[in-house]
Amino acid sequence: MNNMNKCILSVSLVLWSLTAFGAETDIEALKADMAFFTDASCIRLKTSVKSKDLGRFKSKLLKQVAGEMLKGKYDRTYRAASYEAYPSTRELGKVLKLGHGFSRYENITGIYLEAGKNVVFVGDAGDKKLSLLIPEWMRKPPKGYNPWKDRGGWGLKRQQIELKTGLNVINVEKASNAYVSYFDDDAAKAPKAIVHFATGKVNGFFDIARHTDKDWDRLLDNAVSPIMDARGKHIQVAYPVEWFKVYTRGKGVKLINNYDVMLNHHYTLLGLVKYKKVPKNRILARVNFHYYMFRDRDGMAYLGNKGTMRMVADPGVVIVGDPCWGFCHEVGHALQLRQITWGGMTEVSNNILTLYTCIKMGNASRLKRSRKYAAARKNIIDANPKKSYLAVGDVFQRLVPFWQLHLYFSRNGKPDFYADVMEQMRLGEDAGRGNDSIRNQFEFVKISCDVAKLDLTDFFDKWGFFWVGELKLKDYRNYDFKITQKMIDDTKSYIARKKYKKATTDITLIED
Numbered sequence: 001m002n003n004m005n006k007c008i009l010s011v012s013l014v015l016w017s018l019t020a021f022g023a024e025t026d027i028e029a030l031k032a033d034m035a036f037f038t039d040a041s042c043i044r045l046k047t048s049v050k051s052k053d054l055g056r057f058k059s060k061l062l063k064q065v066a067g068e069m070l071k072g073k074y075d076r077t078y079r080a081a082s083y084e085a086y087p088s089t090r091e092l093g094k095v096l097k098l099g100h101g102f103s104r105y106e107n108i109t110g111i112y113l114e115a116g117k118n119v120v121f122v123g124d125a126g127d128k129k130l131s132l133l134i135p136e137w138m139r140k141p142p143k144g145y146n147p148w149k150d151r152g153g154w155g156l157k158r159q160q161i162e163l164k165t166g167l168n169v170i171n172v173e174k175a176s177n178a179y180v181s182y183f184d185d186d187a188a189k190a191p192k193a194i195v196h197f198a199t200g201k202v203n204g205f206f207d208i209a210r211h212t213d214k215d216w217d218r219l220l221d222n223a224v225s226p227i228m229d230a231r232g233k234h235i236q237v238a239y240p241v242e243w244f245k246v247y248t249r250g251k252g253v254k255l256i257n258n259y260d261v262m263l264n265h266h267y268t269l270l271g272l273v274k275y276k277k278v279p280k281n282r283i284l285a286r287v288n289f290h291y292y293m294f295r296d297r298d299g300m301a302y303l304g305n306k307g308t309m310r311m312v313a314d315p316g317v318v319i320v321g322d323p324c325w326g327f328c329h330e331v332g333h334a335l336q337l338r339q340i341t342w343g344g345m346t347e348v349s350n351n352i353l354t355l356y357t358c359i360k361m362g363n364a365s366r367l368k369r370s371r372k373y374a375a376a377r378k379n380i381i382d383a384n385p386k387k388s389y390l391a392v393g394d395v396f397q398r399l400v401p402f403w404q405l406h407l408y409f410s411r412n413g414k415p416d417f418y419a420d421v422m423e424q425m426r427l428g429e430d431a432g433r434g435n436d437s438i439r440n441q442f443e444f445v446k447i448s449c450d451v452a453k454l455d456l457t458d459f460f461d462k463w464g465f466f467w468v469g470e471l472k473l474k475d476y477r478n479y480d481f482k483i484t485q486k487m488i489d490d491t492k493s494y495i496a497r498k499k500y501k502k503a504t505t506d507i508t509l510i511e512d
Contacts, residue, residue, distance in 0.1 A: 036062070040123055040124055041194040043080040044069070049066065054066060078109060079111065079196065083193050086280055087185075092281065101283065101334025102334070109177070111177070111201070113176065113199070116172060120197055121166065122164065122193065125190075128182070130162075130195070131162050131163055137156075138287075139152075156286065156288075178200065205228070208253060212253065234259070237259070237312075239286070239287050239309065243313050247313040255315040255318065264278075269422075275419070283299060283300070285312065294330070300327065300331065336353070337422060352418070355399070367396060367400060367511075368511060375394070386464065389465070391464070401508070407510045407511070417452065421447050441465060442488075446494050453501075458502065468488060
């Protein structure tokens with residue numbers, strides 16, 4: 001019998017839930033019985049403790065824990081596990097110039113905590129801060145409310161409980177899967193933290209690094225929570241068990257691998273693969289019951305109904321057409337750098353990544369299919385009077401010049417063009433924010449020429465990057481750009497001093 005089978009069969013052995021816990025004597029009994037264990041985590045008995053010593057235990061809970069340990073039947077896969085620190089938003093910000101797009105629920109425990117009192121023991125992790133996250137994955141709008149008008153919003157609600165070394169008696173408000181929040185500014189050097197759930201139920205979770213499709217199906221069939229957690233190298237998902245059973249039975253490995261592949265394409269264009277900066281942190285995709293699809297500070301959220309769940313839980317569907325575009329687009333928002341997201345670029349810079357990955361997954365170019373090249377040339381390059389690419393309302397037309405750079409350099413010996421541009425951006429600082437964010441446009445022009453070792457001023461001029469004047473636009477907030485001749489002159493002078501050769505091709509004519 002393999003470890004997974006042992007784990008599933010052992011679920012029924014330890015399903016304690018303290019319904020009347022709270023008397024001072026019970027807490028004192030637990031504290032007293034901790035002396036039978038080697039440390040504050042209570043995951044191992046002292047070698048001197050034998051079956052005959054069970055009668056000396058004062059608490060029923062730890063007596064039962066000890067009894068199962070002495071029989072060699074106690075679950076150490078999920079119930080008593082150690083957890084690694086993940087890079088904090090501060091650390092991610094220093095390395096990637098990104099921070100808030102990654103999962104807050106990295107350390108999946110595989111434990112389902114029921115509402116009420118629960119007992120958790122924590123080993124000594126020095127001065128590191130740990131907490132327990134209990135999210136309301138299945139939260140639905142109140143009856144009588146339109147889902148998108150829920151006064152509680154669409155966001156993920158959660159209970160967060162600070163954990164301290166030793167005994168933690170916690171009050172769970174709403175039953176759910178549990179996660180250990182352990183993030184650090186120097187995660188690589190942080191010690192592992194042992195967290196022991198003496199109460200709660202084992203739900204398990206799928207890990208592509210150690211599980212198979214048989215394990216996947218077994219986890220679904222034995223789930224005690226309505227939500228199953230699964231993780232790959234880059235992705236973490238939390239979708240309803242009921243829809244996994246419909247769309248993913250026997251295909252868990254393929255689903256998680258497909259997500260990982262898409263994210264790896266994003267990381268490739270971002271230069272994180274080339275420069276060995278792919279984060280340990282994962283992107284989270286979860287269910288919601290308010291809106292079709294959106295991205296917030298907790299990751300991607302997909303509506304928990306038949307149609308949307310098929311788009312994200314069927315491995316053959318998630319990588320094609322609109323499902324592929326939707327995931328890649330929302331993830332693109334989580335990964336877009338500020339330096340290439342000046343006002344007017346919020347729905348553009350993310351789609352450089354989206355288009356790249358969707359094409360890599362075998363999909364047709366959305367720009368080509370929707371004839372955006374001709375429309376962009378007509379509305380920007382051929383416009384009279386001349387205008388900036390930012391002046392067109394269609395964000396796909398704004399995308400055209402940025403994608404043309406990728407096409408040209410991919411065909412002319414520089415497939416890492418954007419990887420190198422993004423790395424140069426990460427190594428520098430953004431040139432301005434708000435109404436000054438337009439200064440990043442000129443930094444992008446200079447970096448592009450430096451990476452390409454070409455004078456690209458003709459290309460950028462045609463697309464209106466050197467347009468002078470006042471430009472007002474709305475892009476999730478109002479922007480009032482004042483683009484001066486000095487900005488253009490300074491940029492062109494910088495490039496001229498490099499004495500780069502001009503491109504021999506009119507890049508504005510390139511298409512997929």
